[in-house]
Amino acid sequence: MDKTLLLKAIADETRLKIVTLLLQHNYCVRALARKLEISEAAVSQHLKVLREAGLLVGEKKGYFMHYDVNRDVLHELASEIEALAEIEREACSPMQGGCQNKEAEKCHNQDKNKCSDEVKEFCHGHNHDNETHTGHCKCHHS
Structure with missing residues (x-):
């Protein structure tokens, strides 16, 4: 896990919204675009960044790719942030x-x-x- 890449990926407000939506339900690009009220092309670009960071996995359903959050990566990042918070001065x-x-x-x-x-x-x-x-x-x- 590349922490820097992952943190940069979720630092964007739209990408964080996408992650939040995908934690609640699997969505395809079109559904995400409707929910976020942005273009499908914009959603695709955001999904690319999140996939490259290792945060998303996709599953083909018919003609559409449905995305889900790789919760293991999210838990690993959370553990590392928790460990940072425990460092004593x-x-x-x-x-x-x-x-x-x-x-x-x-x-x-x-x-x-x-x-x-x-x-x-x-x-x-x-x-x-x-x-x-x-x-x-x-x-x-x-």
Whole structure:
């Protein structure tokens, strides 16, 4: 499964509507075009993108191809997104390494009043006016 290709395929609003419709019922191009109120040619182009991403399967019924969602691919993508959401944030500590050089420079700024708002939030937390900070840095309070 090519996650990037799959995510790009469902990022389009019309293609997402097509997937939603196909999850509810198998449709042919003509039926999808009527439901979405777009041309059959436009539906065909969207279906091509979804098929190339591995999200659709087709079954010939008479003269027409009826499409269905490959739910295994959808479940696999959902699992990977769920796994991303479970990644824990690690605290950056310049003393232990692990910070990118730009972050390490931010952390070593001795005067928090010279920091940009972004740096103040990174080193000193959301409420950077008080005397506490997050412990990500060796800043000395003025």
